[in-house]
Amino acid sequence: MSYQLYSHTLPSATPGTQRILKAHHFGEAGARPKIYLQAGLHADEWPGFLVLNTLIKKLIKADEDGLIKGEIIIVPVSNPIGLGQNFHGYIPGRFAFSDGGGNFNRNWPQLGEKVERLVNQQITGDVETNVQLVRDAIREELIALPELTELQGMRKTLLALSMDADEVIDLHCSGEACMHAYVAQEFEEYFTPLLGLMGAKVALSELETGALSFDETNVSVWRHLKTHYAHLMPWGCRSLTLELRGENDISYELAEQDASALMKYLTYRKVVKGKAPKIDASQVTFFPLDAxxxxxxxxxxxxxxxxxxxxxxxxxxxxxxxxxxxxxxxxxxxxxxxxxxxxxxxxxxxxxxxxxxxxxxxxxxxxxxxxxxxxxxxxx
Incomplete structure (x- = not known):
């Protein structure tokens, strides 16, 4: 078995308090492809909690059967800070009460220029070498990020777990909604199979939103470097935000449906061994975000x-x-x-x-x- 569960302790915000992030690891560290999933970055958006809980159960069984080929990391509860903001029974988990406030999914650290300074004299004609070079530089810059506050520690930990992944899938939801997603224009074709499996008919597509969100941050280094090195720099990471319908669309039935779809996707990407799923993506439509x-x-x-x-x-x-x-x-x-x-x-x-x-x-x-x-x- 390769399954490991790690707890990451965040800096203590006040005396006598401590929060942790739990990360479920499947496969050998460094195996490819690597896919990272998380839920609840907006801590008042809960469908992803149950979906990833269900997916983890499926992956434990797959691991016992020796079916994990790549590496999978799942953080089912990615924002314990926001979950702790319980105000008379209501959890306003979209914005931070401390550390200057602000939306938990905005203004994440941008490492593109710093990474470029580290690698600009070392880029080669071999794209695989360049990918590893950049991932090493990203790791070095992540180590240098501050972690004095609870929020800084949470962001640094989540980025350290995700930024070397081939794919990042960030699970959110809306108040009331159909299944939909926010996808960078460059990744429309790539993520269409996932959207087809999830039953998403609406996908909002953009180049850069300006939000500096978590999923955008995971690809921002590669986007920055591609403007300078073009074909010498492939996409070392692709990401999207998947919106799991509405806040109250939570049930065992929906969780099983969505986790099964994600499991099929992991099989499709050959992170998990199995028969390639049949995918009908004919209903998926991309709409420009500026429309x-x-x-x-x-x-x-x-x-x-x-x-x-x-x-x-x-x-x-x-x-x-x-x-x-x-x-x-x-x-x-x-x-x-x-x-x-x-x-x-x-x-x-x-x-x-x-x-x-x-x-x-x-x-x-x-x-x-x-x-x-x-x-x-x-x-x-």
């Missing part, structure tokens, strides 16, 4: 949606309304939510009491929207 309409609440009130998730919509169509519960004239208290893109209504707020100006629904469109700014495509 995604963020439908905003025109007033504060109660949101009522008229369209179901997964339905096609047209620009100008009313997908719902906000009811102003403070209106003097209740007969004139509803304000329409109007789509600004032709596409698919794929995600919306779970909370129905909304504030004025909040983005409460998402429509995957097909044509660039003038009000969407490249490099600033995510709201916190």
């Amino acid at each position: 995604m309409d963020l439908v905003k609440a025109p007033i504060a009130g109660i949101a009522c949606f008229h369209k179901d998730l997964g339905e096609a919509v047209e620009a100008g169509e009313v997908i719902g309304e906000i009811v102003d519960v403070m209106a003097d004239d209740v007969t004139q208290s509803s304000y329409p939510l109007i789509a600004r893109a032709n596409g698919v209504f794929f995600a919306r707020f779970q909370r129905r009491l909304v504030a004025c100006g909040e983005s409460i629904a998402k429509i995957a469109g097909r044509e660039h929207l003038a009000f969407r700014e490249i490099g600033h495509l995510f709201e916190d």
